[in-house]
Each structure stands twice: as C-alpha cells, then as structure tokens.
Amino acid sequence: MIQSNKLTNPVAEFNGVFLRYPGGHDVLKEIQLTLEPASFHFLTGESGAGKTSLLRLLYLNHLPSKGRIRLFGQAVDTLNRRQRTLIRRKIGVVFQDFQLLEHLNAFDNVALPLRIEGVRESEVKRHVTELLAWVGLEKQLLAYPDTLSGGEKQRIAIARAVINRPQLLLADEPTGNVDDELAKRLLYLFLELNKLGTTVVIATHNKQLIKHFGFPELHLKEGRLEVIPENKYMDMAMKLFARGEKHD
Amino acid sequence: MIKKDIPFREDTAKYFLPWMSFLMVFIAVLALTGGFKIQNILNTWQIGVSGSMTVQIPAYDAQGKSREAVLDEEIEQVLTILRSSEGVLGAEVVSDEQMKALMEPWMGGELDIQLLPLPKLIDVSVDAQNLPNLTTIKSELAKQVPSAVLDSHRIWLDSLLKIIHMVIELISFVLVLLILTATFTVMYSTNASLSVHQPVIALIHMIGAGDFYIAIQYAYRNLKLIFAGGCFGLLASIGLVFLISYFTRYLFVDFYPNAVLDTLQWGLILSVPVWVGILGFITTYLTVLKYLKRFL
CATH class of the missing domain: 3.40.50.300 (P-loop containing nucleotide triphosphate hydrolases)
Known part of the structure; x- marks a missing residue:
C-alpha cells in the first residue's frame, strides 16, 4: 500500500x-x-x-x-x-454511467473542472490535450459523446475526473x-x-x-x-x- | 468570461422570452409615452391658467340700469379683498383703453366703449407656486360685493386635472402590472428551463460549480433574450407613436406642440429595454439561486 x-x-x-x-x-x-x-x-x-x-x-x-x-x-x-x-x-468522480455532457465535445467535457475553477484557457488547452492523448483520444478531441464508443466515453469521464489533480x-x-x-x-x-x-x-x-x-x-x-x-x-x-x- | 456549459439551445425559452419582452416593452413604452404627453399638456395648461384670474363687476343691473354710483366703491372693496389675499401678487382694473383694444378686432376702431354694457374687469395675477384659496376669496366677494363674479380657469381645470390624474394613475397601474407579469413570466420560464437541464446542472454542481457560476449563465442568457426582444418592442412602439402622431396632428393641433417629450422623458423611454433586461437578469439570478438550494 x-x-x-x-x-x-x-x-x-x-x-x-x-x-x-x-x-x-x-x-x-x-x-x-x-x-x-x-x-x-x-x-x-x-x-x-x-x-x-x-x-x-x-x-x-x-x-x-x-x-x-x-x-x-x-x-x-x-x-x-x-x-x-x-x-x-x-474530489474527482468517475460515474458508472459516465455522465458526460452530450452537447460538449470531448475536449470541453474534460476541460469542465478546470474552467469551473477559473483556470486560464491556454493552460486548459495544454492540460486537456495532454491528458486526452494519454488516454488515447488525441484524435477525438472534437468528437461529441454520441459518436463515441462506451470505452471512449469512459476514458473521457476518467480524464475529466483527474484533470484537476x-x-x-x-x-x-x-x-x-x-x-x-x-x-x-x-x-x-x-x-x-x-x-x-x-x-x-x-x-x-x-x-x-x-x-x-x-x-x-x-x-x-x-x-x-x-x-x-x-x-x-x-x-x-x-x-x-x-x-x-x-x-x- | 461567462461560461456556456448549459445547453440552452435545447429549451423553448429562446422563443418565449424575447416575445414576452417584446410585448411588455411595447405596451410599457406606449403607456409611458402617453403618460408623459398627457403630463406635458397638463403642465402647459397649469402654467398657462394658473398665473391669472379675472373678477367681473357688472356695470348695469338686471334691469339694465346703470350702477355707476356704487361701482367705484365696489371696485375698491374687491381690490382690497384681492390684495389682502395670500397668493395674490397684484390686482389691477382693466382700463377703458385696454378694453377698447381687446374689443377692437370684433367691433372696429371707432368704438365708443361707454355705450356698451361692459362689466368692469379686474385682472388678478397670482403666485403659481402658492395659489390663493379661491373658495375663501369667492366667499368674501359674495359677502361684501355680491355682484362681483370670480372667473378662474383653475376651477374647470381642477375637474380636468382630476380626470387626467386618474388616467396617469391607471397608466402607473398598467406599468406595475407589466412589471409583475414580466417577473412571474421570467420566473416560470427559468424554472421550466432548470427542470429541463436538471441533470446537467446537478453534474456541474457536483464537479464543483458554485451557485454563482450556474446562476450567472442563466441570468446572462436571459438578459440577452429579454434585451433583444425589448429592443424590437421599443422600435415597434416608437414607430406606432409616430404613426399616431402623424395621423392625428390636425385633430389636436393646439395640444401637440405642448406634448413634445423632453430629453429626460426620451431617455426614460429609450431605456425601457435596459430596465426590463435588468429586471429579467435579477429575477433569473434569484430564481436559479432558489432552485439550487435543492442541491446539497
């Protein structure tokens, strides 16, 4: 441990x-x-x-x-x-049903906690791009949740939960x-x-x-x-x- | 910068609120413009008639006999009563020359005024800020000079004033009703939208969005919708006012110059969409705050 x-x-x-x-x-x-x-x-x-x-x-x-x-x-x-x-x-939370915002793309979904905290947009861009690349979604930054598979949605949900450390x-x-x-x-x-x-x-x-x-x-x-x-x-x-x- | 995390495009308020605002502003501007114009006409009349009044003393009795013997004494008594009354700035007998000049347009320049059964006129100038008590003056005149007749435009103006004040009160009541209706409509519309977006709001709240973060998004969005609708309502209303003015300009030719709005009144009328927008903004903000109380 x-x-x-x-x-x-x-x-x-x-x-x-x-x-x-x-x-x-x-x-x-x-x-x-x-x-x-x-x-x-x-x-x-x-x-x-x-x-x-x-x-x-x-x-x-x-x-x-x-x-x-x-x-x-x-x-x-x-x-x-x-x-x-x-x-x-x-607190970062990964929900069982992902709870992604359907009207926001992958980037904006992951960026949400940072924007709520008032982080500068240049910082938001850097962190979100980096993290989405880490979870293997660098090519789907602008994809909307309804176009993604269950696994991809899950990775976005995880990225959103951990983005603000x-x-x-x-x-x-x-x-x-x-x-x-x-x-x-x-x-x-x-x-x-x-x-x-x-x-x-x-x-x-x-x-x-x-x-x-x-x-x-x-x-x-x-x-x-x-x-x-x-x-x-x-x-x-x-x-x-x-x-x-x-x-x- | 105001964030746009809530999918406002998906609710019907985007159609409802601008129309509501359009109608509210349209009616409010019409009511305000009407009220201001009435007020202006009223003020002009008040200024015009409240500065003077006239006392007549008939020179002949009911049988047509000359009252010359008593006339000078009566004039003196009337002048004494008037000059001792509070609010009276001065009282002067209208001279024969002045009377002749007044009659000249109708009777011609060769008129011998002594041949006509004209009353003696006393021109009374009064303090418009401190008007004399007409009832007291009338009662004194009736007691001391029963033949004297006080002719004050104020008397008929007072009746007219009462009616016009009622109209202005009615307009104020309409404006209050409009404000209440607009407030309740915004509250209802906001609550409906909050119910539609409840899952999104709950999620944003859970991620760490404060009440301000959520409420300001709603308030700003409603402000834009209400202000846009209000601007169109203002344009439509002003267009209608000009149209009415144009078609009725010959009917009320004496009143129209007096009914012209001043800069302050125009300022208030043009700012109606802004005030409605601010009202909508505050109402929305407070409605959202109340709604968010249901979340821990």
Missing part, C-alpha cells in the same frame, strides 16, 4: 454513519471508515450492497441520515454552500466498459495520481484487477462495511509499476 501521511488529517472519516433514502430503509449501516491521504482502496460488494451510496456520501451528494462525516478535516454537516463547493473541487478520486466501475488491457492502463493512471498524493477509492466487481493491484478492499455487505487488508499481490504490482510495465 502507498504509505499514508499520518501527519495530516485523514481525507475522509466516517463515524457511525447511516444512510437512508426518503421512504426507504438503511442502505448503509454504522459505517466506520478512515481514508488516509494518498491511500488506495477498492470498494467491493454485490449489486445493491451500497457502493454507490457510499461514494455519494464521499462526493457530498448526500448527507448521512445518522452519524458524522469529516472530509479533509471538516465536518460536512457544518459546512456552508461555499465551503461544500470548495471541497467538491478537491483531485485530492480524492472516486470511481464507480471505471473499467466496466473497457477490455482488460485498457482497464489496467487506466488503473495505472489512477496509481500515478495516487503516487502524487491523491487518495483513490475505486468501486469495482473486477476481481482480477483487485488481485493484480492488491490494494486493500472496502467490502460492503448489506450496507455494512468490512475492511480487507492489502493482499500479497501488492508488492508485485508496485514493482511492475515502478518499472513502468503495464502488463501482468
């Missing part, structure tokens, strides 16, 4: 967190969780176990119905709108629509960001990927969280990454 920086606040702390949607039952129950800076976790669990709900709490789409969440050292229930907005800018990166099945080769390549992108200090949480069903990278698992079962420590494959994965290899 990438070493956590114990000297700084945890990126996220969940203390006895419950989540219940209006008129429903508890989808998350008594969650205790600490995400240290620069940690990397896989979030696993069967469909309906609460993975997406847990991610929603992390990217401030919902507040817990019970319990307390601290993000970047701040209790989320005490934040005002402006403070919540600033926290969201530190978030401190916390959340991804909901980010490799669901790409082949194993590309899945690993994308994971290496996450790993690279993680190496630079980004905390990463990836919700996935891909056991092979978990096995390959070996990071600890946050496993959800019927709304309850269990932390499974990093596995024996991790050392091997890190060695591969250090050598710059992107294959098994």
